[in-house]
Amino acid sequence: MGEGNTPLVPGMDGNVSFKLESTNPTGSYKDRFIAAELTNVLLQNRSVCVATSSGNTGSSLAAYCARYGVRCVIVVNADAPSGKLLQMGAHGATVLGIPEFVTSPEVTQAVFATLEAFTASEAASLIVSAFKYCPVGMSAVKRIATEIVAQSPDVRHVFVPVGGGGLFAAISAEMQAIHPQARVHAVQPEGCPTVWNAYRLGLDTVESVTSTTRISGLSVPFDIDASLALRLVRSGGGQVIPVSDAEVFAAQTHMLRREGIYCEPAGATALAGYRRAVAAGSIAADEHSVCVVTGHGFKDPQSIEASASDSGVRRCDAANLTGILEGMLRGVLR
Ligand SMILES: Cc1ncc(COP(=O)(O)O)c(C=O)c1O
The missing domain is CATH 3.40.50.1100 (Rossmann fold)
Known part of the structure; x- marks a missing residue:
């Protein structure tokens, strides 16, 4: 139905681009x-x-x-x-x-x-x-990496949200095969730290957790592909970057307000990880980074309402319509 070949859109600030998987037919990768x-x-x-x-x-x-x-x-x-x-x-x-x-x-x-x-x-x-x-279906997800390299041969960092770990594994494995100079980083909510716990403790096995994250799509409380993701982080020289739900929602607001990109919270999680990595100095801000925007804003209207709460529609009643309308227009232009 036209899946794949999604756009890579330059960000408005810094040397970062967004791989819009939200433009797939049903709105996600x-x-x-x-x-x-x-x-x-x-x-x-x-x-x-x-x-x-x-x-x-x-x-x-x-x-x-x-x-x-x-x-x-x-x-x-x-x-x-x-x-x-x-x-x-x-x-x-x-x-x-x-x-x-x-x-x-x-x-x-x-x-x-x-x-x-x-x-x-x-x-x-x-x-x-x-x-x-489902290894057959997941192998098709590897094409995200192929497309990123074709669209941006200078890519140095790719940020990927992690729930079960399969998406990250697909992109990291392919990137290591075709473009090993790029580092693929796993961004995981602090409230579901399966990969993060094993990474920071230097363990080879992933322990189950009780998940508290509110980021839909990134709550997977036991090891499905998490150990695979962990091995690929290590072999590919990427980082595991934990982010709070608040950082994810702030990144989503940035996507909506600054980038004009309508995404669900999981789709803004890569940006939250990128921001942390830049703030920590663990990546150079002038190296080209790509954030994978995995899902569309239509998926999760409630999360968008939270970002939109201080704007929205202003009512203009029919009585004295022209006067009120003119006042509003002048207020906006001022
Ligand atoms: C929008 C979105 N982003 C990221 C992910 C994470 O993928 P994975 O569970 O393979 O880590 C999911 C999974 O459901 C998702 O729906």
């Missing part, structure tokens, strides 16, 4: 994954998919399943953002919302175990956007 993985499902003559999702995999799967006549059931956390839920429902998916899914490691692991057993016994496909479950 997951379309690259689903287009490839669903092809694989169809090649296996399967007609039912079961997916776990924080929202974007589900939105994408629902759209592609509608188009290719595949039935899908999507398991999400009960309070996934409304834009993502609306997309799934609009395309006719069956959606199950489970409290504490993606925040509690026990609940999340129990859901995965049930789905793994069910899909194995029913010859249905289990769709999870991670190398551990």
Whole structure:
């Protein structure tokens, strides 16, 4: 449906560009994954998919399943953002919302175990956007790195948001293969520090956490692709950069107000990491950096409302319309 070949847009300040994965058909990079993985499902003559999702995999799967006549059931956390839920429902998916899914490691692991057993016994496909479950689909995500290098051969740093770690793993592995002079950095919310904890403690294994982050898409409380991501951070010379939810929301406001880019919080997380790295002096601000903007603002209207609270529509009542309107226009121009 036109997934991939997304624009790389120069930022307004500093030597940073934005890779707009939000311009994919359903508004996130997951379309690259689903287009490839669903092809694989169809090649296996399967007609039912079961997916776990924080929202974007589900939105994408629902759209592609509608188009290719595949039935899908999507398991999400009960309070996934409304834009993502609306997309799934609009395309006719069956959606199950489970409290504490993606925040509690026990609940999340129990859901995965049930789905793994069910899909194995029913010859249905289990769709999870991670190398551990769906390596064929995830390999298509590597193209983000290929495109970045083609669009900007001078790229020195790439900042990638991390939830389960698969997205980072795809970009980092490909970058190490084709353009090793660039460093790919993993930006993870402090409230879900799976990769960050292992990195800062020098461990080789990733421990489960109880996630408290409110950044939809980046809450994955146990190791799915996190150890893979950790190995690739180390082999590629990248950093793991923890960011607070407040820093992510501030970066999202910057994207909206300064860059004119409408993105969900996870889509602004790379920028939050870039800002931390520049502030800490761990990257040189004059070296070209790319932030991967993974998801569209329409996905999570509530997060946008928070950024927009001090502006918005001013009412102009019909009585004395001309007078009020003129006063307002003069006020804006002043
Ligand atoms: C918008 C967005 N950004 C980033 C991610 C993180 O990807 P991963 O779980 O592979 O680390 C997700 C995952 O759902 C996402 O939806």
